[in-house]
Amino acid sequence: MSDTHHDCCAHHGQHHELVIDRLTVSYRRVLALEKVSLATSCGNRVALIGPNGAGKSTLLKAIAGLVPRESGTIRWRGTAVKKWSREFAYLPQREEVDWSFPITVRGLVEMGRYPQTGWWRKFSSEDTAAVDRALESLALTGLQHRQIRELSGGQQQRAFLARALAQEAHVLLLDEPFTGLDRNASQLLGDLLNKLAHEGRLVIASHHDLNTVPRLFDEALVLATRPLAFGPVGEVLTPELIEHTFHQPAPGA
């Protein structure tokens, strides 16, 4: 492990820091995830792959503590995850965001610091620096005083990514982070995820473009409500498995 690794990994002897064991989640009568297991650690970029409705968003929300589990466990560094904690930063899927909300880009990114500052506390110089860094990482410094509703789709996506980044969480849970980004912004984000992993953070992201998975991710979980495969991208993403996965009938279809 390189010495540039974030302290996230340094002081825990156990092998895997995030362990999900036979996680099952339902929305009323819809079974969204069935007995999904995975074990991974900081320093990895994990892709969640599967057809529409496979449960990718649900898994990210479950790890973030945003949807209740029916059965199974999620453990982070040996402790059961039951509700949201600041260890996890979450990027919602575009459709789940109210883009008309009146807030500037900087104001949005500052929200990423609320877990640290509390809602009423003044921003310390450390908080301000974290916001500046997040804005800069996503090339948003020049747009920081604009209202988010006045941005393009790709700029909005970057603003929400910057909010997640400003939280400086150990685990980044990103729902389709590359959606709507142009070539330059995708390149920027790819480099950023790589850097975050090298710092020792854990990145878990749903991703639809199978061609870019080997370049952008280290591990992949292939899902279709049930887990179909999990492991290093090179081992998991076989043409046979992809063929099989994307020909699964959608749940409830």
Ligand SMILES: Nc1ncnc2c1ncn2[C@@H]1O[C@H](COP(=O)(O)OP(=O)(O)OP(=O)(O)O)[C@@H](O)[C@H]1O
């Ligand atoms: N709030 C909800 N209420 C009821 N059912 C839901 C809800 N959210 C998701 N579902 C259902 O749960 C299943 C998994 O959905 P989920 O959004 O996790 O899939 P996904 O893999 O992220 O899909 P996509 O690629 O389309 O984003 C689907 O059958 C979906 O219809």
